[in-house]
Amino acid sequence: MSRPLRVLMVEDQPDDAELVMRELRRAGFEPGYQRVECEADFSAALADRPDIVLSDFLMPRFSGLRALEILKSQELEIPFILISGTIGEDLAVQAMKEGASDYLLKDRLGRLGPAVEHALEESRLRLERERSDERFRRLVDSNAQGVMFRKSSGEIIGANDAFLKMVGYSREDLEAGLLNWLTMTPPEFARADRRCQEELAASAVCKPYEKEFIRKDGSRVPVLVGVAAFEYDPDEGVCFVIDLTERRKLEQQFLRSQRMEAIGSLAGGIAHDFNNVLAPIMMAVSVLKGRLPDASSQELLEILSASAKHGSDMVSQVLLFAAGTEDQRQVTVKVRHLLLETEKIVTDTFLKNIGVMADIPEDLWTVTGDPTQLHQVVLNLCVNARDAMPNGGTLAIKAENRQLDEHDAGLNPEATAGPYVVLHIKDSGSGIPPELLEKIFDPFFTTKEVSKGTGLGLSTTLGIVKNHGGFIRVHSEPGKGTEFEVYLPANRSAEVEVDDNFSAELPPGEDELILVVDDEEGVREVTRHTLEAFGYRVLLAADGAEAVAVFARHVDEVDVVLTDMTMPVMDGAATIQVLKRMAPEVRVIAASGLPSHGDPALMERLGVCHFLPKPYTAETLLKALREVLSAAPSKLSTD
Numbered sequence: 001m002s003r004p005l006r007v008l009m010v011e012d013q014p015d016d017a018e019l020v021m022r023e024l025r026r027a028g029f030e031p032g033y034q035r036v037e038c039e040a041d042f043s044a045a046l047a048d049r050p051d052i053v054l055s056d057f058l059m060p061r062f063s064g065l066r067a068l069e070i071l072k073s074q075e076l077e078i079p080f081i082l083i084s085g086t087i088g089e090d091l092a093v094q095a096m097k098e099g100a101s102d103y104l105l106k107d108r109l110g111r112l113g114p115a116v117e118h119a120l121e122e123s124r125l126r127l128e129r130e131r132s133d134e135r136f137r138r139l140v141d142s143n144a145q146g147v148m149f150r151k152s153s154g155e156i157i158g159a160n161d162a163f164l165k166m167v168g169y170s171r172e173d174l175e176a177g178l179l180n181w182l183t184m185t186p187p188e189f190a191r192a193d194r195r196c197q198e199e200l201a202a203s204a205v206c207k208p209y210e211k212e213f214i215r216k217d218g219s220r221v222p223v224l225v226g227v228a229a230f231e232y233d234p235d236e237g238v239c240f241v242i243d244l245t246e247r248r249k250l251e252q253q254f255l256r257s258q259r260m261e262a263i264g265s266l267a268g269g270i271a272h273d274f275n276n277v278l279a280p281i282m283m284a285v286s287v288l289k290g291r292l293p294d295a296s297s298q299e300l301l302e303i304l305s306a307s308a309k310h311g312s313d314m315v316s317q318v319l320l321f322a323a324g325t326e327d328q329r330q331v332t333v334k335v336r337h338l339l340l341e342t343e344k345i346v347t348d349t350f351l352k353n354i355g356v357m358a359d360i361p362e363d364l365w366t367v368t369g370d371p372t373q374l375h376q377v378v379l380n381l382c383v384n385a386r387d388a389m390p391n392g393g394t395l396a397i398k399a400e401n402r403q404l405d406e407h408d409a410g411l412n413p414e415a416t417a418g419p420y421v422v423l424h425i426k427d428s429g430s431g432i433p434p435e436l437l438e439k440i441f442d443p444f445f446t447t448k449e450v451s452k453g454t455g456l457g458l459s460t461t462l463g464i465v466k467n468h469g470g471f472i473r474v475h476s477e478p479g480k481g482t483e484f485e486v487y488l489p490a491n492r493s494a495e496v497e498v499d500d501n502f503s504a505e506l507p508p509g510e511d512e513l514i515l516v517v518d519d520e521e522g523v524r525e526v527t528r529h530t531l532e533a534f535g536y537r538v539l540l541a542a543d544g545a546e547a548v549a550v551f552a553r554h555v556d557e558v559d560v561v562l563t564d565m566t567m568p569v570m571d572g573a574a575t576i577q578v579l580k581r582m583a584p585e586v587r588v589i590a591a592s593g594l595p596s597h598g599d600p601a602l603m604e605r606l607g608v609c610h611f612l613p614k615p616y617t618a619e620t621l622l623k624a625l626r627e628v629l630s631a632a633p634s635k636l637s638t639d
Contacts, residue, residue, distance in 0.1 A: 002030035005116075010055035011066050011083075012037040018107060020054060030367050038062055043070055050078060052116060057091070057103075059082030065095060072099050076128055079119035083109075132160060143594070146223075146241035151199060153235070153553050166223070166243050168215035181239070184213045186220065200237065204229040210244065222617055224246050231460055274311075275593030277517075280526035281308045281613035284586030286618030287530050332370045332491060335399060335421050336364040342378045343397055346386070353392030356634025365401050365421050365490035369468040374488070380461045381425040381484050388429030388482060398424040401490065412487075414471040419490040426483040432476040440474070507618055507626040509536035513554065516540050517547040517563035517575060518591075527562070529617045536625070544570025548578050555583050562621075564614075565592035566575075572597070576606045587628050591616070 005024065011017040018036050034050070036042045038061045045245065053071060057064040066081045071080055082095050082103040092103045101119035104112055146163030148156050163352045164171060169179055185193055189211040196206040206287040207407035215221055221246040229237040285305045343358045350356070367374070378397075385395050402422045409415040432440060439463045465472055469489045476482035514536050518524050521542075528538045539554060541547035544567055551558060561579060565572030576588055590603060591612040598611040609628045612620065 002028055004029045005029040005032035006048075006051045007031050008042075008048075008053045009033045009035040009051035010037065010042060010053065010059075010062065010064065011035055012056065012059040012061070019106075019109055020109065020112065023112045024116065026093055027116070029113070029116070039070065041067065042067055046071065046074060046076060050482065052079045052081065052119060054081050054083055055513060057082050057087040057095075061265060065091075065098070068095060068100055068370065077123060077130070079116075079123045081115055081119055083112075084439045101201075117237070144159045146243070148179075148181070148183050148239050150227075150239050150240065151201075151236050154180040154569075156181055158234070163241055166218075166221055166241065167213050168217055173216070181213075186212050186214060194227075200229045200234070202270060204231070204234065204237075213241075221245060223346075271505075273593070275614035276520040276523055278308050278312050279520075279593075280522040280631040282312070283526045283530050283618045287533055293580075308615065331366055331371065332366050333369055333374060333487070334364075334366050335374070335423070336360055336362065337425070338371060338375055339378065339397060339399055342375065342382060345379070346382050346395065346397075350386050350395070351392070354386060354389055355394045356366075357394060357396045359396070359398040361399065361401075363401070364399055365419060365492050367421055367468070367488045369488070370464075373464045374468070377461050377464050377486060378423060378425065380458070381486070384458065384484070385425055385427035385429065388427050388431075393428035393481075395440055396424065396426040400424075402487075405488075412471050412473070414466070415487065419492050420470070420487045421490045423486040423488070425486075426481060426485060428481045431478040431480055432474070435480055437443070437474060437476060441472075443449070506534060506622050508534045508622075509625065511535060512559040513537045513539065513557045515547065515551060515554070515558045515561045515563075517542075517544065517561065517567070517572075519543055519564065523564070527621070531625075532620065534618075534622055543567045543570070544575030544578070546576050548582075551579055551582065551586075558586065560587045560589060560625060562589045562591065562625075565590055565597040566594065573602075573606060576608065580607055589624055590629060 002025070007021070007024070009020065011020075014035065017033070021031050021033060034045050034048070036045050036058055040064065053067065055064040055067045064084065064087075066079055068082075071078060079101045080099065081101050082092070083106055084103070085106040087095075087103060087105070095103060101122060102115045104115060121199055143160060143162050144428060146166045147160045148163045150156050155177065156174065159179070161171075164174065167179070167184065173179060182193070192209055192211050196209065199206040202471055205321050206227040208224050210222065210224050210602055212220045212222050217268045224242040224244055225239055227237055227239045229235075255585045281304065285301050285308065288306075289301050292298065292301065299566045320460055339358070339360045343356060343360075347356045372443055382395060382397070389395070400422050402420050404415060404417050406417050409417045424587035437503070441458050462472055465486055465488070470487045472487070473485040474482065475485070509531065514531055516524055516531075517540075518527070518528050524540050524542070524558055527541060539550050541550050544563075547561070547563065548570075551561070561576075563572050563575055566573075570578075572592070576590070579586055579588070584607075588606070589610045589612060590597070590606070592598065592612040598613060603611050609631070610623055610624050
């Protein structure tokens with residue numbers, strides 16, 4: 001069956017053209033042709049896109065080589081065969097080099113059919129390759145991951161925009177031959193690259209591996225690369241590159257989260273022991289204040305009391321942070337005292353090349369919240385300011401009362417109109433670049449070295465301020481320092497709660513017998529001295545088993561049992577249950593350094609009258625005893 005064939009015939013002799021058509025029909029084609037013999041007609045005829053061009057080599061007004069030149073200038077992929085009676089070997093070779101598919105002599109047309117078949121097949125295959133190459137190019141260019149074409153010698157001969165952006169080079173740099181994957185590889189990854197080359201030589205494919213590239217600016221980018229060599233040239237290949245920067249960040253955040261989770265687990269374990277260390281100190285201080293009335297002793301005891309209390313608050317904060325809770329003590333806080341204490345800490349502990357300036361008015365309003373958390377806010381900001389001034393500078397701590405109207409509040413979506421205490425922490429350090437200002441409060445974001453910062457300080461600070469109903473504003477200019485403004489809703493008329501560690505009117509005992517159960521000898525002894533000093537009799541037990549034995553001997557005499565909840569041999573809960581079976585009406589005060597042990601439901605189930613979180617002061621203990629002794633045994637309260 002004949003195949004249709006649209007032929008453009010460049011021939012000045014009609015008889016010769018007809019001979020060519022006859023030969024094509026004999027070869028199984030059904031040719032339809034257009035004959036032209038000048039350049040203008042040829043150019044116009046190409047618009048019809050013939051299947052093949054058959055051209056005489058030399059004509060009075062035109063030449064085959066000129067026809068071939070025109071065909072190529074229009075970038076038309078149409079097979080071109082020269083047919084001539086006069087063409088020499090040299091001219092034929094030249095024509096082939098310039099893109100002709102084949103050449104024939106007019107007196108040897110028997111090879112025309114196979115030549116046309118071959119030319120059409122070559123054209124079809126070439127077109128398919130070009131379409132495939134175009135699809136591949138579009139796939140590469142549109143790929144979100146980096147793609148580059150490389151030689152084993154190191155030269156990068158092609159790349160998509162994603163790869164160029166990844167390594168910080170431009171397309172002009174690529175075309176200028178400035179990209180070389182060998183010189184862009186840090187020395188420590190050369191061995192991994194060599195292994196890849198060995199795999200390519202063995203199987204033409206290299207399994208993906210991690211490495212780094214050096215960017216144009218000298219920084220590094222972590223990447224995952226996979227390489228395949230081309231079959232037609234094993235020294236060339238394609239490399240797919242994935243930027244691992246975000247994955248590395250996530251991995252670091254995950255590792256940090258794991259560390260924080262581990263810290264949370266450890267915090268619960270050490271809190272009880274640490275609070276047991278602080279408990280006898282806090283109780284002893286309260287007693288010694290009454291026994292050492294001279295001013296010098298009172299001053300030292302006040303410092304000791306404040307330090308122990310601050311240590312206790314810090315343990316509580318660690319436990320709250322580790323548990324991820326937003327619970328906070330809601331008391332009235334005198335911000336002036338908090339700032340004066342912070343000023344003293346930073347003055348005593350920061351390097352002397354940092355000058356501390358404070359402007360804290362006496363009439364500063366109070367706020368409602370957790371004093372320890374607010375202290376942490378101010379201290380975090382001061383530490384950040386210190387770190388911004390490694391060569392020294394000035395740290396300014398300032399506070400003011402400010403009334404925000406509706407217009408002022410509208411400038412911050414988290415603000416409402418009303419009275420605020422505004423804290424200013426300002427440094428004269430290096431400042432924060434504008435592009436980083438929006439990131440400084442992100443969890444785990446830090447510009448410090450890995451060993452010098454977790455990236456949690458400002459995140460925690462912002463969380464605390466928000467939980468107190470406030471907000472933070474930041475003003476910074478590179479080279480001129482940074483100022484943080486902390487806005488806290490104020491209580492203009494609130495009375496400040498007095499948190500004295502000692503009162504001259506501590507409630508005394510009336511010769512009641514108290515059984516003290518604690519595995520810490522220091523806690524037992526100081527508690528005994530405290531209670532005996534205030535008119536109580538005391539029995540001691542080092543654990544639950546001993547407590548049961550002591551209680552059995554004095555079951556009719558013991559008025560109150562004070563027991564720790566975490567002890568070896570028999571813990572507090574088990575001890576309470578046994579004692580309650582022996583004497584259901586026995587009054588019990590439970591104590592623990594772990595807040596979770598004071599769960600009201602647990603205390604009620606055990607029949608505990610009162611729960612004391614460790615460490616506690618002598619005043620707290622004495623007031624709890626008086627309350628329990630004066631109330632019904634089933635009443636539960638906590639301090």
